[in-house]
Amino acid sequence: MRNYEIMFIVDPNAAEEEIDKINAQLESIITSGGGKVDKIEKMGKRRLAYEVDKHREGYYVLFVTSANGDIIKECERRLRVMDAVIKYITVRTDEEVRRLEKIKSYRQKRAARRSSGAPAAPAQSIEEAMQ
């Protein structure tokens, strides 16, 4: 099981119900395949940085899921077929999250070591700035 983020852009002229329908469809694909949907975030209408299929605006939706590659593949296939969806991207996030946790724990360990040791303040702050 891996963590993924699926972000897609829906036609801004599409009705709110249509967006909900797409979300429900994707959710059912993921959950029926044994995956889990952690978050569905409607980011709302935004100006696109460049024109996509004659659209200057788009409605952004973000899915945060944990699922297998096969499920994600199916989701992507569905998104490609849907007419209302202009663009989509899937990003794998678990590696990044693990990396961040590692950095965080390292920082905490360092901070703990520093507060217990002799507080030679100025030298340490220089070292900190160089890092």
Added chain:
Amino acid sequence: MRSAKDKEKRPGGQKQYYRRKKVCKFCVERIDSINYKDVKLLSQFVPERAKIMPRRISGVCSHHQRRLNDAIKKARNIALLPFATE
């Protein structure tokens, strides 16, 4: 950053430039995650022409420049950032 350089006159008459040492924004401010959704952060590193700012100008360290590159390219893919401006 270029404007930060100062002219100094040496006794020999030769001009000497003093350039401020550039520092990596991500190291200094302890920004760990460079996310493709964070347009505000990323747009600081894409000047007008929408090209990615080179390291020699922005001063970002190589580790963070690589992550920044990836993030900017992802953001371009989903139309959060432009590929080029007209």
